[in-house]
Amino acid sequence: MSTAATAHDDHHHHAPTGLKRWLFSTNHKDIGTLYLWFSFAMFLVGGLLAMVIRTELLEPGMQFVDPEFFNQMTTVHGLAMVFGAVMPGFVGFANWMIPLMIGAPDMALPRMNNWSFWILPFAFAILISSVLMSAFGAGHPSAPNFGWTFYAPLSTEYGPASTDLFILSVHMMGISSIMGAINVIVTVFNMRAPGMTLMKMPLFVWTWLITAFLLIAVMPVLAGAVTMMLTDRHFGTSFFNAAGGGDPVLFQHVFWFFGHPEVYIMILPAFGIVSSIIPTFARKRLFGYASMVYATASIALLSFVVWAHHMFTVGMPLAGTLFFMYMTMLISVPTGVKVFNWVATMWRGSMTFELPMKWAIAFVILFTCGGLSGLMLAITPVDFQYHDTYFVVAHFHYVLVSGAVFSMFAAAYYWLPKWSGVMPNKLLGELHFWSSLISVNLLFFPMHFVGLAGMPRRYADYALQFADYNFWISIGGFWFGLSQLFFLAVCVLCALKKGEKAAAKPWDGAEGLEWEVPSPAPFHTFETPPVVK
Amino acid sequence: MATDKYYVPESSPWPLAASVGLFMTAFGGAHFIQQATDPDKFQGSWGMPLFFIGLATLLFIIAVWWRDTIKESVGGLHSKQLGISYRQGMLWFIFSEVMFFGAFFGALFYTRWMIVPWLGGAGSNAMTHELLWPNFQAMWPLIKTPDGTTTQAMGAWGLPAINTAILLTSSITLTIAHHALLEGKRGKLIGFQAATVLLGVIFLTLQVEEYIHAYTEMGLTLDAGIYGSLFFLLTGFHGAHVTIGTIFLFVTLLRVIKGHFDSENNFAWEAGAWYWHFVDVVWLFLFVVVYWL
Numbered sequence: 001m002s003t004a005a006t007a008h009d010d011h012h013h014h015a016p017t018g019l020k021r022w023l024f025s026t027n028h029k030d031i032g033t034l035y036l037w038f039s040f041a042m043f044l045v046g047g048l049l050a051m052v053i054r055t056e057l058l059e060p061g062m063q064f065v066d067p068e069f070f071n072q073m074t075t076v077h078g079l080a081m082v083f084g085a086v087m088p089g090f091v092g093f094a095n096w097m098i099p100l101m102i103g104a105p106d107m108a109l110p111r112m113n114n115w116s117f118w119i120l121p122f123a124f125a126i127l128i129s130s131v132l133m134s135a136f137g138a139g140h141p142s143a144p145n146f147g148w149t150f151y152a153p154l155s156t157e158y159g160p161a162s163t164d165l166f167i168l169s170v171h172m173m174g175i176s177s178i179m180g181a182i183n184v185i186v187t188v189f190n191m192r193a194p195g196m197t198l199m200k201m202p203l204f205v206w207t208w209l210i211t212a213f214l215l216i217a218v219m220p221v222l223a224g225a226v227t228m229m230l231t232d233r234h235f236g237t238s239f240f241n242a243a244g245g246g247d248p249v250l251f252q253h254v255f256w257f258f259g260h261p262e263v264y265i266m267i268l269p270a271f272g273i274v275s276s277i278i279p280t281f282a283r284k285r286l287f288g289y290a291s292m293v294y295a296t297a298s299i300a301l302l303s304f305v306v307w308a309h310h311m312f313t314v315g316m317p318l319a320g321t322l323f324f325m326y327m328t329m330l331i332s333v334p335t336g337v338k339v340f341n342w343v344a345t346m347w348r349g350s351m352t353f354e355l356p357m358k359w360a361i362a363f364v365i366l367f368t369c370g371g372l373s374g375l376m377l378a379i380t381p382v383d384f385q386y387h388d389t390y391f392v393v394a395h396f397h398y399v400l401v402s403g404a405v406f407s408m409f410a411a412a413y414y415w416l417p418k419w420s421g422v423m424p425n426k427l428l429g430e431l432h433f434w435s436s437l438i439s440v441n442l443l444f445f446p447m448h449f450v451g452l453a454g455m456p457r458r459y460a461d462y463a464l465q466f467a468d469y470n471f472w473i474s475i476g477g478f479w480f481g482l483s484q485l486f487f488l489a490v491c492v493l494c495a496l497k498k499g500e501k502a503a504a505k506p507w508d509g510a511e512g513l514e515w516e517v518p519s520p521a522p523f524h525t526f527e528t529p530p531v532v533k
Numbered sequence: 534m535a536t537d538k539y540y541v542p543e544s545s546p547w548p549l550a551a552s553v554g555l556f557m558t559a560f561g562g563a564h565f566i567q568q569a570t571d572p573d574k575f576q577g578s579w580g581m582p583l584f585f586i587g588l589a590t591l592l593f594i595i596a597v598w599w600r601d602t603i604k605e606s607v608g609g610l611h612s613k614q615l616g617i618s619y620r621q622g623m624l625w626f627i628f629s630e631v632m633f634f635g636a637f638f639g640a641l642f643y644t645r646w647m648i649v650p651w652l653g654g655a656g657s658n659a660m661t662h663e664l665l666w667p668n669f670q671a672m673w674p675l676i677k678t679p680d681g682t683t684t685q686a687m688g689a690w691g692l693p694a695i696n697t698a699i700l701l702t703s704s705i706t707l708t709i710a711h712h713a714l715l716e717g718k719r720g721k722l723i724g725f726q727a728a729t730v731l732l733g734v735i736f737l738t739l740q741v742e743e744y745i746h747a748y749t750e751m752g753l754t755l756d757a758g759i760y761g762s763l764f765f766l767l768t769g770f771h772g773a774h775v776t777i778g779t780i781f782l783f784v785t786l787l788r789v790i791k792g793h794f795d796s797e798n799n800f801a802w803e804a805g806a807w808y809w810h811f812v813d814v815v816w817l818f819l820f821v822v823v824y825w826l
Contacts, residue, residue: 024549191618
């Protein structure tokens with residue numbers, strides 16, 4: 001791709017400085033940076049909660065926390081990771097990269113962009129405050145304790161007082177996500193440089209466009225679900241109460257109508273990232289670009305008609321069970337297309353294995369593991385055995401941690417030179433990668449075994465026969481958690497601009513507009529749109 | 534006068550300030566609801582003032598934020614392309630609203646087609662019915678719940694039918710106003726838009742009348758079982774949207790009088806009109822599936 005006009009440092013606008021620069025920003029790069037740091041902070045917070053879980057499960061029996069507090073840990077760990085770490089993380093990448101990739105001066109609606117971000121710290125302040133109050137015995141006696149899926153009646157009839165805080169904070173996260181998604185869609189549709197046709201867009205832009213559509217479609221449904229919870233809790237409505245003619249199962253339907261597209265919201269941008277990185281380091285064009293676009297769209301559309309596969313054991317008419325089972329299995333077709341294309345891109349490429357590529361390849365392999373266990377879970381009679389066991393925990397952590405999170409690490413190592421102007425520290429990066437790769441498998445792989453053997457999820461204790469595996473799972477957990485400190489060091493060094501200076505295009509196989517602006521990317525880029533030929 | 538350069542606004546304090554307002558609204562609101570509905574369990578009364586201070590802050594900040602935007606628009610800083618961004622943004626926002634109502638309509642259909650028949654023993658649920666609530670009879674509207682709460686169904690052909698006529702008329706008056714805007718006929722525009730706002734206010738007044746009737750005479754309340762829950766949440770959220778739409782149209786009416794719009798530069802006006810038509814369509818669905826069938 002070549003451009004007629006390259007970006008230049010713009011001297012007549014001067015960038016705002018100090019605290020105002022960050023608090024009042026209308027700049028997609030600064031807002032992207034804020035999102036990414038926020039996401040990383042929540043990743044560490046959610047990780048700390050997971051450490052509490054793994055400490056308790058290190059040995060059978062009750063050692064460190066009481067079961068009530070354990071339930072709060074699993075709940076808030078899930079919420080912090082899903083809504084605090086993974087979603088905002090991808091929004092951060094979108095903010096930084098989409099305008100650069102399509103040759104736009106900024107996001108389409110810059111002030112709304114800043115609002116989307118600043119809602120998040122406040123929403124999480126509300127949520128996390130209930131954990132702190134619970135942990136230190138002040139105010140609310142319990143943080144949300146019903147699992148991240150907050151099923152009724154656990155969250156309605158039996159929910160702790162902090163449930164109402166949780167509900168309002170979910171509303172805020174929803175507002176933030178919807179505004180962020182509208183911004184992405186409008187930016188992609190309306191801000192592309194001349195010549196940047198839809199089918200020339202980098203796949204990261206495509207996957208984010210489709211993700212944004214999913215967000216706008218399902219975050220309001222989540223808002224509806226928590227609103228019904230709130231009125232059931234305080235205004236006497238009977239949505240989830242069979243005595244009044246409602247049904248707790250209704251909650252599950254509404255929740256999973258949001259929840260299933262939500263899991264694709266957390267993985268489609270990862271597909272886009274990996275589809276950008278693999279061609280760079282295989283030094284070949286992406287194999288099957290158009291099929292990647294269609295596969296992404298198919299996955300997104302199918303995601304609306306598979307939600308009840310989370311509810312096979314709850315019970316539904318046989319026709320429903322069969323429908324949701326077949327639809328779910330159908331998703332593996334477009335997903336398989338993607339995995340095939342990534343492998344075919346690498347086939348006979350001039351491969352090198354810089355850090356982003358290492359993470360991307362680990363992603364392809366480990367995500368595929370998670371995808372295959374997902375296919376197993378899709379088979380209804382088998383799911384009756386697996387449901388709510390550690391097999392499910394293993395499955396979704398393979399796709400979320402060694403899937404979504406690994407893709408974010410890949411993206412960070414890939415684009416950090418562009419953001420900061422310095423190359424990420426190689427030694428720390430290698431340590432981070434290998435240490436994470438080994439520990440993540442030690443952490444999650446044995447969960448398949450204990451799950452198949454019948455260990456249920458969300459319990460603070462377990463039967464003696466699971467003790468050995470759980471010991472090693474916990475060791476893997478602590479190891480994986482500590483490994484992330486390497487990444488913290490990498491990020492801090494880049495933020496302080498310590499390291500080897502990065503060229504405008506630090507990866508010689510890279511293509512795309514983002515590599516045509518200098519590193520670090522100047523405060524304003526593409527104020528005059530480039531012409532894409 | 535539109536420019537060709539895309540307008541990227543300078544840094545602005547309003548997003549952060551609006552987030553603070555939203556935070557106070559949410560944090561205060563959660564405690565307000567707790568303290569108001571369950572005063573024995575939740576002592577204190579600070580939730581309410583915090584909620585209202587938060588709400589006032591939020592609305593005030595949004596007002597000054599949009600005042601800035603209007604100034605920029607009137608000052609000719611907005612490019613055509615930015616107008617397109619605004620329009621697309623508004624359409625996607627309306628799509629999100631459609632999905633929000635979709636959650637409640639989905640709950641309605643699931644209740645009518647699944648929950649109530651199942652509670653009555655349909656499908657493979659004969660034993661559920663026999664063991665849990667053997668006297669329960671499946672029907673819709675559900676005027677007697679499994680635990681014996683009774684209520685009355687809201688008929689379609691009284692106030693609701695009149696309200697339907699009012700909203701449909703308001704859509705017509707708004708469309709006439711829209712044509713007047715595009716043709717530059719100010720007098721006609723102001724007249725028909727004012728009529729639309731007035732119809733919105735009449736609709737809301739009648740809706741309040743209906744609620745009072747439901748609560749005082751019919752025993753149809755929020756806690757009268759699933760029928761009341763669905764009735765009030767669906768019509769209530771619709772009413773809230775009519776309120777917002779009426780305010781929206783009132784503000785653009787004031788801006789019409791100030792001469793802010795012409796046949797080219799009229800995003801806010803059209804956004805208000807789109808929003809109004811959306812609210813109208815939601816009502817038609819409501820009328821058919823909540824009141825009528």
